[in-house]
Amino acid sequence: MLEAEGLVEFERNVGARVRMVETAEYEHTMQALAIVEGAATGLSAPSVRAEDLRRARSANQKLRQCLDDFDLAAFTRKNREFHEALFCRCPNPQILDLVVRGWQRLQMPRQSTFSSVPERARQSIDEHDALLELIESHADPLDIEVATRRHRLNTLQAMREYQLAHLGLTERSAVERTGSDSTAALYFSQCQRSSVSVAAGESDRAPQ
Numbered sequence: 001m002l003e004a005e006g007l008v009e010f011e012r013n014v015g016a017r018v019r020m021v022e023t024a025e026y027e028h029t030m031q032a033l034a035i036v037e038g039a040a041t042g043l044s045a046p047s048v049r050a051e052d053l054r055r056a057r058s059a060n061q062k063l064r065q066c067l068d069d070f071d072l073a074a075f076t077r078k079n080r081e082f083h084e085a086l087f088c089r090c091p092n093p094q095i096l097d098l099v100v101r102g103w104q105r106l107q108m109p110r111q112s113t114f115s116s117v118p119e120r121a122r123q124s125i126d127e128h129d130a131l132l133e134l135i136e137s138h139a140d141p142l143d144i145e146v147a148t149r150r151h152r153l154n155t156l157q158a159m160r161e162y163q164l165a166h167l168g169l170t171e172r173s174a175v176e177r178t179g180s181d182s183t184a185a186l187y188f189s190q191c192q193r194s195s196v197s198v199a200a201g202e203s204d205r206a207p208q
Helices: 020-047 050-069 072-087 093-107 118-136 141-166 171-178 181-192
Strands: 008-011 015-018
Touching: 020 072, 020 093, 020 118, 020 141, 050 072, 050 118, 072 093, 072 118, 118 141
Parallel strands: none
Antiparallel strands: 008 015
C-alpha cells in the first residue's frame, strides 16, 4: 500500500526503499498542519454548535465501522469530516485557509496515512473521543489546541516508527535517496525519536 501512496519504490535486488522526497514533504505538511489545525480547533471551540458536535460524533462512529469493514478510503473521508466539524467555526479566515490547504496537500500524494499504519487508526478514533470531551466540557481553548496538535503529531510519529521498523530506513539509505548529507541526517534523526515534543512546557498543560 505504501508503494501505491508514493512513499515507497521497489528496486530489483534491493526491495522496498523509502521515497525520501515525498516522505519529507509529508513530514513538513504534517508538522505545519499540526500547528495551524490545532490553532483553528482551539479558536473554534467556544463557537462550536451542538450540530457540529453531532456531526463529529457521527463521523467518529462511522470511522469505527470503516475499521470493521477495512474501508480505508471511507476512513480518510470521515476523518476529514470529523476534523472539519471541529475547526469550521474558526473566526480567523487566514488560519482556516491554511488548514484547508494543508488537508488538500496531504490528499494529493496518498489515499490514506492509515493504510500504512492501520493500528494508528484505532488510536486516532480514541483521541477523537478525547477531543470531543474537551470541547463539550468547555475546556481551556489552549488545552484543546495542544490536544489537537498532539493528535496530529502522533500520526506523524507512527509513520516514522513504521519506516524505521519495516522499511529498513538507515542514515546511509537516507543520504542515497536525498543526495544530501544534511537533509538526510535531519530526517533520520527525526525518525529515531521515540516521541514528539510539540512545544516546551506543553506536556504539562495537555490533558492526559
